[in-house]
Amino acid sequence: MTNRLGIEQLTVMGMPPVELIELTAKAGCAAISGALGPMPMAMFGFPEFDLYPAWSLEDDPVLQREVKAALKDTGVRIALGEGFRVREDGDVRTRAAALDLMADLGAERINAVSMERDLPRTYDQLAHLADMVIARGMQFTIEFAPPNTINSLESALAAIDHIGAGRAKMLIDAMHFFRSGATLEQLCALDPALIGYAQICDVPLIATDPHGYMMEATTARMVPGSGELPLAEWVAALPADVVIGVEVPMVERLLATRDPHAHVLDVVAAARAQGA
Numbered sequence: 001m002t003n004r005l006g007i008e009q010l011t012v013m014g015m016p017p018v019e020l021i022e023l024t025a026k027a028g029c030a031a032i033s034g035a036l037g038p039m040p041m042a043m044f045g046f047p048e049f050d051l052y053p054a055w056s057l058e059d060d061p062v063l064q065r066e067v068k069a070a071l072k073d074t075g076v077r078i079a080l081g082e083g084f085r086v087r088e089d090g091d092v093r094t095r096a097a098a099l100d101l102m103a104d105l106g107a108e109r110i111n112a113v114s115m116e117r118d119l120p121r122t123y124d125q126l127a128h129l130a131d132m133v134i135a136r137g138m139q140f141t142i143e144f145a146p147p148n149t150i151n152s153l154e155s156a157l158a159a160i161d162h163i164g165a166g167r168a169k170m171l172i173d174a175m176h177f178f179r180s181g182a183t184l185e186q187l188c189a190l191d192p193a194l195i196g197y198a199q200i201c202d203v204p205l206i207a208t209d210p211h212g213y214m215m216e217a218t219t220a221r222m223v224p225g226s227g228e229l230p231l232a233e234w235v236a237a238l239p240a241d242v243v244i245g246v247e248v249p250m251v252e253r254l255l256a257t258r259d260p261h262a263h264v265l266d267v268v269a270a271a272r273a274q275g276a
Helices: 017-026 061-074 092-105 119-135 153-163 174-179 184-189 213-219 231-237 251-257 260-273
Strands: 005-007 031-034 077-086 109-114 139-143 169-173 195-200 244-246
Touching: 005 017, 005 260, 017 031, 017 061, 017 260, 061 092, 077 092, 077 119, 092 109, 092 119, 109 119, 109 195, 119 139, 119 153, 139 153, 139 195, 153 169, 169 174, 174 195, 174 213, 174 231, 184 231, 195 231, 244 260, 251 260
Parallel strands: 005 031, 005 244, 031 077, 077 109, 109 139, 139 169, 169 195, 195 244
Antiparallel strands: none
């Protein structure tokens, strides 16, 4: 079976990139999702999160070279570039330099979400971003999640249709997929060419986190196989060549154990047990 597992940034909550690349290789995985800087943990409600030193790929040419060397030495790929979103108070066309850097680092695709509630503007901004990503030789994916403007399988398909055939695919996150009401039957019926990337985790089928959906999604998911999602069937329904990123943020566990390496090895083994 092709090794298609990746480690997502959210799983390690902003680990510096060279360390993440080396850990990914140690875990026997093929890819990472890449960000250009650490996660804003204080914004997520965890100002005491101090596992890693500060870093920035945008401001540190030495780190850029070290990342390229680590990718070459390990064979790990940046399968997904993260940190791109449509906002009410911004324009995606200002992110050209960030996209240039992602392309220079070898990112295969760029993912986007939308926080802009104006749907026509969301469509236009996503189309601009698709143009910029494609012009740099990368693929473009759109992620849907219930709280976002693109909030369902159907709305992701509508956005892709607006952008144009062959110019965008969808990212299917297991939590968002099932929580949005999508079904395995719908997944099996999709044109495989529309699925560009997947992310695996586990959660209860019905939201129970008192802190809200996005706090759960960004800090408190579950190890694959320990929740209520039909993950083995979901994995079996995905195209065989699609990268599956392990996205299992568990901030309280990381703060308690202070061992992100052990966490990664645990969640990777659990994802493999589901067929990923």
